[in-house]
Amino acid sequence: MNDSKSLRPQDPKTLRFAIIVAGGSGTRMGADRPKQFLELLGEPVLLHTLRRFAEPTLGVQELVLVLPPDQFSTWEQLCRQHQVQIPHAVVAGGATRWASVRNGLAHLPAPEGVVAVHDGVRPLTPTRVIEATFEAAYNHGAAVAAVVPKDSVRGLNQQGSYALNRARLRLVQTPQCFSLDLLRRAYQLPELTTFTDDASVVEDLHPIHLVEGDYRNLKITTPEDMLVAEAILRAQQLTP
Ligand SMILES: Nc1ccn([C@@H]2O[C@H](COP(=O)(O)OP(=O)(O)OP(=O)(O)O)[C@@H](O)[C@H]2O)c(=O)n1
Numbered sequence: 001m002n003d004s005k006s007l008r009p010q011d012p013k014t015l016r017f018a019i020i021v022a023g024g025s026g027t028r029m030g031a032d033r034p035k036q037f038l039e040l041l042g043e044p045v046l047l048h049t050l051r052r053f054a055e056p057t058l059g060v061q062e063l064v065l066v067l068p069p070d071q072f073s074t075w076e077q078l079c080r081q082h083q084v085q086i087p088h089a090v091v092a093g094g095a096t097r098w099a100s101v102r103n104g105l106a107h108l109p110a111p112e113g114v115v116a117v118h119d120g121v122r123p124l125t126p127t128r129v130i131e132a133t134f135e136a137a138y139n140h141g142a143a144v145a146a147v148v149p150k151d152s153v154r155g156l157n158q159q160g161s162y163a164l165n166r167a168r169l170r171l172v173q174t175p176q177c178f179s180l181d182l183l184r185r186a187y188q189l190p191e192l193t194t195f196t197d198d199a200s201v202v203e204d205l206h207p208i209h210l211v212e213g214d215y216r217n218l219k220i221t222t223p224e225d226m227l228v229a230e231a232i233l234r235a236q237q238l239t240p
């Protein structure tokens with residue numbers, strides 16, 4: 001039987017895109033190769049990440065992977081070795097994450113839609129978080145996954161340090177999702193010296209809506225993160 005919904009042309013505003021930034025060199029990891037290529041349970045970190053966004057229920061139309069220009073052949077070889085069938089474009093990264101996102105964005109020709117920017121080194125993001133962030137960006141223009149801090153937090157001052165009210169703080173994760181037009185406008189502004197994420201680029205143009213992230217949505221940064229990530233991945237394979 002025909003599903004009449006599937007015959008309707010899709011509203012271009014609902015189209016979903018994803019830019020996975022993996023253009024860094026992983027200096028804090030100090031490994032023999034960029035951390036996105038290290039293996040978690042026998043597969044590269046970046047392949048785990050790519051698979052999260054290729055989850056069919058998310059309906060992502062186009063996946064753009066941003067890589068260091070000198071690592072294209074490494075990735076090609078890994079795709080062959082692991083028989084990667086997920087369609088994706090590969091774009092050269094820049095000297096900073098900001099430049100890498102800008103390059104990924106330039107690759108998307110669509111005039112409208114919602115785009116997720118995600119760290120290539122967050123391989124454990126639950127589908128629920130990705131879906132909720134896309135959905136919130138569609139409704140609010142800009143949405144970012146975040147979690148409540150578990151530790152106490154102190155700020156630094158000339159005397160030493162002072163207590164911050166953690167009830168008013170959130171730890172920011174990716175995905176960070178935006179209407180395509182908004183993110184394009186934000187990336188036309190000059191690069192921020194204080195840049196750490198896409199929300200900080202967009203916030204002067206548009207309020208940032210926070211979505212509940214997940215403590216398992218780890219960013220692999222230093223060696224011990226690999227141990228934790230493998231343990232979480234193993235647990236997710238048992239109970240997704
Ligand atoms: N020029 C850059 C720098 C970073 N990234 C990406 O942005 C994400 C978050 O950055 P981070 O964890 O800082 O990665 P690295 O820059 O590789 O690590 P480090 O800061 O330790 O060198 C990573 O997926 C990284 O590959 C990028 O695409 N282009």
Ligand SMILES: C[C@](O)(CO)[C@H](O)COP(=O)(O)O
Pocket residue numbers: 097119172173174196197198219221
């Ligand atoms: C984008 C990010 O993952 C949000 O927490 C984070 O800001 C990246 O920081 P990094 O210093 O580039 O690892």
